[in-house]
Amino acid sequence: MIIDHVSLETFTQQVFEKMGCPTPHAILAANVLLKADLRGIDSHGVARLSGYVRLWEKKRINSNPNIKIVHESFTTTTLDADRALGLVSAPQGMDIAIEKAKIYGCGFTAIKNSNHFGIAAYHAMKALPHDMIGIAMTNASPLVAPTHSTKRMLGTNPMCYVFPALEYPPVVVDMATSAAANGKLEIAQRTGKPIPAGWVQTKEGAETLDANGLKSGGSLLPLGSSVANGSHKGYGLAGVVDIFSGVLSGANFSEWVPPFVAFLEPLANLPGEGIGHFVGAIKIDAFRPASEFKANMDQWIQSFKVADRINPDQPVIIPGAPEFEEEIIRRKEGIPLHESVVLDLKQVAEKFGLHFN
Amino acid sequence: MIIDHVSLETFTQQVFEKMGCPTPHAILAANVLLKADLRGIDSHGVARLSGYVRLWEKKRINSNPNIKIVHESFTTTTLDADRALGLVSAPQGMDIAIEKAKIYGCGFTAIKNSNHFGIAAYHAMKALPHDMIGIAMTNASPLVAPTHSTKRMLGTNPMCYVFPALEYPPVVVDMATSAAANGKLEIAQRTGKPIPAGWVQTKEGAETLDANGLKSGGSLLPLGSSVANGSHKGYGLAGVVDIFSGVLSGANFSEWVPPFVAFLEPLANLPGEGIGHFVGAIKIDAFRPASEFKANMDQWIQSFKVADRINPDQPVIIPGAPEFEEEIIRRKEGIPLHESVVLDLKQVAEKFGLHFN
Numbered sequence: 001m002i003i004d005h006v007s008l009e010t011f012t013q014q015v016f017e018k019m020g021c022p023t024p025h026a027i028l029a030a031n032v033l034l035k036a037d038l039r040g041i042d043s044h045g046v047a048r049l050s051g052y053v054r055l056w057e058k059k060r061i062n063s064n065p066n067i068k069i070v071h072e073s074f075t076t077t078t079l080d081a082d083r084a085l086g087l088v089s090a091p092q093g094m095d096i097a098i099e100k101a102k103i104y105g106c107g108f109t110a111i112k113n114s115n116h117f118g119i120a121a122y123h124a125m126k127a128l129p130h131d132m133i134g135i136a137m138t139n140a141s142p143l144v145a146p147t148h149s150t151k152r153m154l155g156t157n158p159m160c161y162v163f164p165a166l167e168y169p170p171v172v173v174d175m176a177t178s179a180a181a182n183g184k185l186e187i188a189q190r191t192g193k194p195i196p197a198g199w200v201q202t203k204e205g206a207e208t209l210d211a212n213g214l215k216s217g218g219s220l221l222p223l224g225s226s227v228a229n230g231s232h233k234g235y236g237l238a239g240v241v242d243i244f245s246g247v248l249s250g251a252n253f254s255e256w257v258p259p260f261v262a263f264l265e266p267l268a269n270l271p272g273e274g275i276g277h278f279v280g281a282i283k284i285d286a287f288r289p290a291s292e293f294k295a296n297m298d299q300w301i302q303s304f305k306v307a308d309r310i311n312p313d314q315p316v317i318i319p320g321a322p323e324f325e326e327e328i329i330r331r332k333e334g335i336p337l338h339e340s341v342v343l344d345l346k347q348v349a350e351k352f353g354l355h356f357n
Numbered sequence: 358m359i360i361d362h363v364s365l366e367t368f369t370q371q372v373f374e375k376m377g378c379p380t381p382h383a384i385l386a387a388n389v390l391l392k393a394d395l396r397g398i399d400s401h402g403v404a405r406l407s408g409y410v411r412l413w414e415k416k417r418i419n420s421n422p423n424i425k426i427v428h429e430s431f432t433t434t435t436l437d438a439d440r441a442l443g444l445v446s447a448p449q450g451m452d453i454a455i456e457k458a459k460i461y462g463c464g465f466t467a468i469k470n471s472n473h474f475g476i477a478a479y480h481a482m483k484a485l486p487h488d489m490i491g492i493a494m495t496n497a498s499p500l501v502a503p504t505h506s507t508k509r510m511l512g513t514n515p516m517c518y519v520f521p522a523l524e525y526p527p528v529v530v531d532m533a534t535s536a537a538a539n540g541k542l543e544i545a546q547r548t549g550k551p552i553p554a555g556w557v558q559t560k561e562g563a564e565t566l567d568a569n570g571l572k573s574g575g576s577l578l579p580l581g582s583s584v585a586n587g588s589h590k591g592y593g594l595a596g597v598v599d600i601f602s603g604v605l606s607g608a609n610f611s612e613w614v615p616p617f618v619a620f621l622e623p624l625a626n627l628p629g630e631g632i633g634h635f636v637g638a639i640k641i642d643a644f645r646p647a648s649e650f651k652a653n654m655d656q657w658i659q660s661f662k663v664a665d666r667i668n669p670d671q672p673v674i675i676p677g678a679p680e681f682e683e684e685i686i687r688r689k690e691g692i693p694l695h696e697s698v699v700l701d702l703k704q705v706a707e708k709f710g711l712h713f714n
Contacts, residue, residue, distance in 0.1 A: 071643075071644060071645055072643075073461065073462035073640070073643035074431070074432075074460075074461045074462055075431075075432055075461050075462040075463050075643070076462040076463065076639075076640075076643035076644055078644045078645060103431075104430065104431045104432050104461055105430035105431055105432040105433040105465075106432050106433065106463060106465060108462075108463060108639070110644050110645075133601075133605075145664075146661055146664060146673050147673070147674065148666060148667055148668070148671045148672065148673050148674065149661075149664040149665055149666060149667065149673045150665045150666070150667055151664040151665040153660065153661060153664055161597045161600075163600050163604075171596065171600065173593035173594070173596060173597050175587075175589075175590045175593055175594075176590075177590075179581070179586050179587050180586075180587065196583075196585035196586065198583075198585070198586040199586070204667070205667030205668075223580060223581055223586075223587055223590050223591070224536070224580055224581065224582075224586075225581075225582070225586045226553075226555075228553035228555070229536050229537075229553060229555040229556070229580075229581075229582045229586070230532075230536050230537065230580055232532075232674065232676070233532045233533075233534075233580055234580070235676075236530035236532055236676045237530070237532075237594075239528065239530060239676060240518045240530050242657070243518075243520050243528065243654070243657065244490075247520075247650060247653045247654060247657060248490075248641070248644050248645065248650065249644065249645070250645050250649070253653065253657055254656075254657050254660040254661070255660055255664075271653060271656055272653070282433075282465070283430070283433075284605070286428075286429075286430035286432070286433040287428060287433055287435045287467045287605050287606065288428055288435060288467075288605065288606070288607050292607070293604060293605065296604045296610065296628060296629070297600070297604060299611075299628055300599070300600065300604055300610055300611050303510065303611040303612055304503055304506075304510060304611070307502075307503060307506040307508040307510055307612075308506055308507045308508040309505060309506060309507070310505055310506065310507055310561070310562030311505070311562075314505045315505065316503050316504070316505050316506045317504065317505065317589065319589070319592075319593045319596060
């Protein structure tokens with residue numbers, strides 16, 4: 001099924017309104033999800049809508065939160081998101097960071113007591129129209145084992161950095177710090193195909209090519225995959241994200257990050273509140289004229305585009321460029337939805353007395 | 358040969374003085390190099406001293422630089438290092454960042470026209486006594502090919518993040534964004550053993566287990582190693598470091614970063630000046646009380662220390678802990694130097710009329 005993005009966004013907004021979100025929140029949350037679908041990050045768009053609904057039903061998401069500043073300095077803010085959708089708290093945190101960066105050169109917001117925030121790139125990219133570098137990261141359900149361990153201690157904890165260019169689209173690095181994002185694994189599960197070595201280990205810590213290895217009690221491997229190829233670096237990066245997002249904000253961290261799936265209860269004796277995010281903006285003009293920076297970014301991008309190829313038919317990819325191109329196509333041609341997602345959205349519609357499709 | 362660290366530091370300082378460094382610069386540069394040797398990062402300590410000397414002989418390093426602020430805001434500084442040793446410019450940049458963070462919550466310094474800065478952790482760890490998070494990164498000689506390319510476009514571009522804890526040593530994540538650091542490859546070259554798949558590709562872009570594959574015109578692979586295991590993420594991270602260090606500061610970037618080895622000339626038509634660094638400090642109290650943060654860091658560390666092991670004899674490693682333990686041992690027992698390094702240092706001593714050993 002292919003659906004135009006405006007209809008899908010309107011439907012998504014209606015669902016959030018039915019959950020009790022104030023209209024501005026519902027508009028914002030729908031916009032974040034649709035941005036993922038437009039960019040081709042299908043695992044983080046409306047495919048997750050029913051997951052948010054289930055967390056709301058469990059009262060783990062507060063649809064009408066009182067998001068408040070609990071600590072701040074000239075350049076920093078700590079938000080208590082009051083169990084908000086991360087889709088709402090993260091853009092608000094980023095807006096504050098941008099305002100501080102306008103005055104002081106940079107601004108950062110740590111957010112606790114929040115929930116899944118969608119794609120990191122949405123929040124970081126808010127910096128771009130202001131000629132700022134944008135940063136966004138979040139911790140997430142523990143699925144990744146640190147090197148030498150069988151225990152799920154870290155989320156796929158994405159880090160995102162975005163940089164404006166002049167003629168070219170911005171460089172957008174938005175990556176899970178695990179070898180494979182969970183979304184890729186879900187696709188392999190649907191198709192039943194074996195997965196590459198280095199994505200998942202069994203619950204004993206052995207290599208597996210089974211896409212269901214995670215469901216069977218195994219764990220995702222950090223970026224680097226093996227000891228020889230530097231999995232301790234992926235583990236270290238996931239740790240950096242966890243500390244900025246969880247420890248610095250006062251949210252949960254490590255094994256205590258509450259799971260996204262509503263059928264799993266959070267652990268007892270949580271050290272913090274909800275999940276955590278960290279977002280920030282750095283004004284380029286605070287270091288050098290943005291026009292010079294952006295001209296150099298074009299030169300940076302161009303040098304990679306023309307770099308010698310291994311295979312003449314496979315160009316070197318600029319981070320963020322495929323998603324930029326996909327968005328142009330999907331805005332025009334619509335968003336393809338997998339039949340399982342269509343079914344899921346129909347059930348959500350039925351629950352709220354809405355019409356889908 | 359084993360040498361006590363004080364003698365080695367004094368010798369190193371004397372070499373820098375013979376190069377014409379003012380005594381405070383020589384003391385600082387020697388301290389940075391010795392910190393690497395104390396922490397067991399042998400590839401980045403005195404083993405590199407002769408390399409700095411050769412760059413100075415080529416007039417690419419200015420031993421008596423006029424390091425000056427060329428741009429600043431409340432929280433940001435851009436330094437022109439005047440071709441200084443990065444061993445000198447980076448700690449100075451970090452000191453400025455810390456002073457700004459004391460007042461404004463965070464501070465960042467971008468440094469252009471610089472040279473190799475040793476271990477990133479030295480600079481980032483300056484934040485720790487101030488209860489700040491420290492950040493340091495640098496670009497470096499192009500040796501790493503982006504995904505799908507055979508061309509060396511990026512350095513091993515390290516990123517470093519350090520976080521203070523309470524009872525435990527700080528968490529120090531200091532990592533090359535390539536699958537293997539160049540130092541590991543050099544060890545394999547000395548021993549003549551094959552290297553793991555995923556470290557190096559041939560000049561045609563094929564897999565190789567030959568430790569000399571890089572010398573033969575190949576390239577290092579980004580963290581992730583293969584397309585299937587996410588090498589585009591290592592490429593993206595190396596790009597982030599290159600943009601913060603090179604593009605934001607006005608230094609060189611991409612393929613134009615001047616090589617560390619003095620026998621290679623920089624490319625023509627450089628887009629910037631020298632190599633670049635980016636360092637910063639974030640005051641924890643600007644987000645939440647540092648005492649609470651550090652107590653939570655202890656809990657974070659403890660949770661990883663006791664995480665279930667794959668092999669009962671192999672504990673989960675906390676980032677930075679092995680180096681912390683190594684420093685305690687080496688401060689007491691001395692620093693082991695490979696015979697090739699001893700020979701190298703003797704030649705340096707002879708050049709300057711100094712005595713080594």
